[in-house]
Amino acid sequence: MGLTKAQLALITKARTASVSESGVPLDDGICAYLLAVIARDLELLDSLPEINTDIPSFFGSQSPISLRLDGVAFLPLFERLLAMRADVDTYFYCLAIVHKARLKYERILQTQATPTIDQVGPRGLLQYGTLSPKALAGFLFWRKWLFDIDNRAGQETGYVFEPIIAYAIGGVPYSAKKSPVKRGGVGQQGRQVDCIRDQRAYEIKVPVTIAASGQGRWSEELEFPNDCQASSYTPVLVVLDPTPNPKLHELSKAFIHAGGEVYIGKDAWDHLASQAGQTMARFLDTYVHNPLQTLLREAPLQLPKMTLEVGDNTMLITIGGEKLIIRRNPKLELAPNPDELPDDIDEDTPGL
Incomplete structure (x- = not known):
């Protein structure tokens, strides 16, 4: 049957990275993985023998950048799924928005700039003397870095949350x-x-x-x-x-x-x-x-124990006995540069 121009335009928009330096485009391997996830969600894997049923969970512990399915032709698979179930194109588009945001935030964690003493130094006056100057400066750096990545998470979530709900309900x-x-x-x-x-x-x-x-x-x-x-x-x-x-x-x-x-x-x-x-x-x-x-449901009544460690290219966060490893890439370190809300966010997304 083939894909319509509107559906091809939808795919192009779903695959395109945001304009910021941290944006990540979606190649065929990533898009094929997303289709495999959709097929599993909609209980269609039995009709797609070329897809291994043991595909990684979308919300698993592995890095989002590792989630891909190479060796499967993306566009033919898209056509087949669309023939099996209406709204697969919208499902793919919304899931792609979420995945691009997760890939982008992974890159933000890898590259978010370490604070400078010029940024945080004056704040130390509020606690000066409670720790040695060296320890206090280190604490200020950690505190500011955690604030920055949380602030970026809030921004990125805002660009995702309402739009995917809007598109999901046909708006x-x-x-x-x-x-x-x-x-x-x-x-x-x-x-x-x-x-x-x-x-x-x-x-x-x-x-x-x-x-x-x-x-x-x-x-x-x-x-x-x-x-x-x-x-x-x-x-x-x-x-x-x-x-x-x-x-x-x-x-x-x-x-x-x-x-x-x-x-x-x-x-x-x-x-x-x-x-x-x-x-x-x-x-x-x-x-x-x-x-x-x-x-x-799982929100703790008390803050769990947390430790933060940093090496040359790795950051290790241990919380409640579980470990999160962030592969830092200092050579690509970016200063904070939050996205603006795209001017075209209100344009009718092709096919929706």
């Missing part, structure tokens, strides 16, 4: 620049929207939080449903964490008052699954819902 994320939701429903000033599907404008959250300095941002959030209504869209609030708090109650009231819909906790997951359809509901369950629920 499109919009940046403020191109958003059809305008402030007050008029003018050129748009509002960033996590997902637009038909005439619904989604705000997707894990928990509802507000920083101490975020009162201005909070007012913006409360105005979002009114801007949607004024722009002829139904505002929809989806909150994945069911933990009640006053801000969640306040935001929910704002959405309901604007003629919107609110889905929280289990209702939120059920709503997303109903919009996604059987195949993409499996994706959301496997790659978003289950990992989040497992982490929440």
Whole structure:
């Protein structure tokens, strides 16, 4: 039957690396591995004898860069899977987004710049004298490096989380620049929207939080449903964490008052699954819902023991008796350079 131009364009976009120095493109071996994972997820491996059923887990302990399946033709396999199950193209695209983010973060861990004393030195005044100057400087370096990689994780997750949910339910994320939701429903000033599907404008959250300095941002959030209504869209609030708090109650009231819909906790997951359809509901369950629920369930009541060691090209983190080895590459060390939200994130992804 062959692939359509839209499907070929979708594959090209899925394989292309982000514009940052840490971005990693997906070659045929990586893409074939992702298709094998999809076939296993959808219980289609029996129809694909060329794929070994003992393929590594996507969320396994091995480095993401090692996950590949060489010797299997990618495009013919893509065509066969697509003929077996609708939405395999969207499944592949969303899984590719997640995998590229994991590959990119692996590279960030390998290359994130070691702090300089100019960056962290003044902070030492708050603890000067509690340790020797040498030990305190080392502690400041470690603390800043851990802060930097956590900050990068937050940024990268933001570029992945809402878009894959949007695509999974058949919608499109919009940046403020191109958003059809305008402030007050008029003018050129748009509002960033996590997902637009038909005439619904989604705000997707894990928990509802507000920083101490975020009162201005909070007012913006409360105005979002009114801007949607004024722009002829139904505002929809989806909150994945069911933990009640006053801000969640306040935001929910704002959405309901604007003629919107609110889905929280289990209702939120059920709503997303109903919009996604059987195949993409499996994706959301496997790659978003289950990992989040497992982490929440396993969160420790006390901080576990942790040790940090660094060698010439290796960093060893031991936590709760388990070891994480990071292969450092000092020659490629990059200064922090977070991505901007891509201008084309709101463009209709081909085939979706």
